[in-house]
Amino acid sequence: MTINTSRRGFLKGAAATGAVLLVGARPDGVLAAASSETTQLNPFVKIDADGTVTAIVKHFEKGQGPATGLPTLIAEEIGLSMDQIEYEFAPSNPQVYNNLLFGPFQGTGGSTAMANSWQQYRQAGAAAREMLINAAAQRWGVDASGITIEEGIVKAGEKSAPIADFVAAASLLEAPTEPRLKDPSEFRLIGNETVRRKDSAIKGNGQAMYAMDVHLPNQMVAMIKRPESRGGVVISFDDNASKEVKGYISAAALPNQAGVAVYAEDTWAAIQARDALEVEWDMSGAETRHSDQIKAEIMDALNAEPAYNVNKADVATVSAAIDAADTVVEKTFYYPLLAHAPMEPLNCTIEQTAEGDIVLHDGAQMPTGPHMAYQQIFQLPPEKIHIRTMLAGGSFGRRATPDADYQVEAALAFVVTDRSRPVKLVWTREDDIRSGYYRPAFGHKVRVGLNAEGNIVGWQHQVAGQSIMKGTPFEAVAVHDGVDHSSIEGIADSPYDIPGIALGLTDTPKATSVLWWRSVGHTHTAYTMETMMDLAATAAGRDPVEFRLAHLADAGNADQQRKASVLKLAAEKADWGNVPAGRAQGIAVHKSFGSYVAEVVEISGDPDDGIKIEKVTCAVDCGIAVNPDVVRAQMEGGIGYGIGHVMRDQITLTGGSVDQYNFPDYEPLRIGDIATIDVHILPSAEAPTGVGEPGTPPSAPALANAIKAMSGTLIADLPMAENGISFA
Structure with a gap:
């Protein structure tokens, strides 16, 4: 994932009012000394006269960790402990707080919070550090190069003082245009296993203010x-x-x-x-269809000529290669509508001030x-x-x-x-489950041809479902040549080296209202790709890990090598292939939102009397892991979310009306459903990528592959509990 910004482009403004130091981006793009006239500027770093440092967090906190991650970047660059920095959420101002990957739009999503803020917040912290150091250099009459800030204390030889002593003087200085960012060898907080979330205490003691x-x-x-x-x-x-x-x-x-x-x-x-x-x-004008009608529309689209030839392949040549293959593996998949079902139902409060302003x-x-x-x-x-x-x-x-x-x-x-x-x-939870927005229903039809050596010679892939982006303000950037990329992400851009692939897409009428859902298109594309790779490996008589690695063998392709690395790590940590009698393993690996995640699911029991998920082993490469504790938590949460929904959940319609209403019949993962989750973070020097969503896509296919290893049957019609699988 590339962020198109530069240090100079980010550090467009600095401001200070009185004895408050504010560092951040100004809408007019001017880099200047601060004055009392610039109190309206919206910074990323605020240092009060008493030395209190506050990170202005532009991404909202729904449990995924930016209220910890972004302050970590600032604290690292200034030279603070995590106890010495506070946070507050930014006001609505897309000129200043826009998501750099979304354009002129302020928002959180697509696992972009850290990816688009990595340079931005470090630069803001570094600028504040240099201004404080320069103020100390002037007061002490020493060279700035000999001054450091450690644990909030400014030090130069025998001299030392808290940063509060220099806030007023620093606020009168011009912000540096190119502040020096710390070398990774200097990191004390970034990547530190002991750093814990800034919002845990208030959530535990009840002080946290939710909407x-x-x-x-x-x-x-x-x-x-x-x-x-x-x-x-x-x-x-x-x-x-x-x-x-x-x-x-x-x-x-x-x-x-x-x-x-x-x-x-x-x-x-x-x-x-x-x-x-x-x-x-x-x-x-209301929705009147039943779920079986929606499914039939999708299946009819899969069996017809696709509306879009996504990768402009010669479909006839690919189809002929598969027909002539020694072995052909075919499967049709169906993925139902799914609700988001967060623990806090939707709500907000609106008021009008005496001045006529509206506050939400x-x-x-x-x-x-x-x-x-x-x-x-x-x-x-x-x-x-x-x-x-x-x-x-x-x-x-x-x-x-x-x-x-x-x-x-x-x-x-x-x-x-x-x-x-x-x-x-x-909104009540019943309101949101019955009247909300849903992960769209999708179908996939795949044919894979293998030669006598068990190598892929052709892959024909049809996708049909309900476009999320078409008809929305995001269509202009997400839809190209008629193709909504969110419908086929994870296939069209898969790192696997698959010869002779033809990918087709057909949009079907939307059922009620559809919306992105944790991991968006990857939620169904990963399941299809990874279960088909397993089916192909079985048909070829090859180990599923070895088969995947054979399609990630280009040593000069960093994308393939990063995916291969997490695959190897997960297999190693799960002791792949060595399980006690009565157990089975399944594996899946997927790239999404710039991150690479491999997961091994180990199960016991049997599909008839009940399967128990004994262990999930996860390996993740998300670039530099700013907060390893947060990364592990997000992998755990994403795994649970993906597995829980594929086990039991679906949204069905009767005459256009949603049948489910609350957790009794739309059942999320229970804490006892997975015995153990073991997360391993691959060391990396690459810029951070996302962690909020990438844990979800491989989890469900890894479970499906484990069940296939145990029973010989792949569940391709979801949810599993409605199609022959019971869970202990």
């Missing part, structure tokens, strides 16, 4: 009555029964007629009043989206809209939608009131 914890004076709680099937609109409603609920205030149809907002003094009253509300719906309190994953939407809804300039980003209790992509769905819903629920009271919008 759900916001309670403003005089606020109302709003819940939305939505149609059973997405696309219905309000004709009329009757709230006579709702009026009998204690705490009920009022109800109003949303301006877009997509639902009825029910207002109450508290959440429980809002739930009861909403349940009592009678609504007449116009369902003429939200676990805002992509603040630019609601910021732009609010300018239209409230007819206000951007500077009159403020987003206060809170902690979020999970997301997996759900808090980032192309249409800012729940934030817009809150604004519409607020705009129809007199705006004298803040409005807190709350």
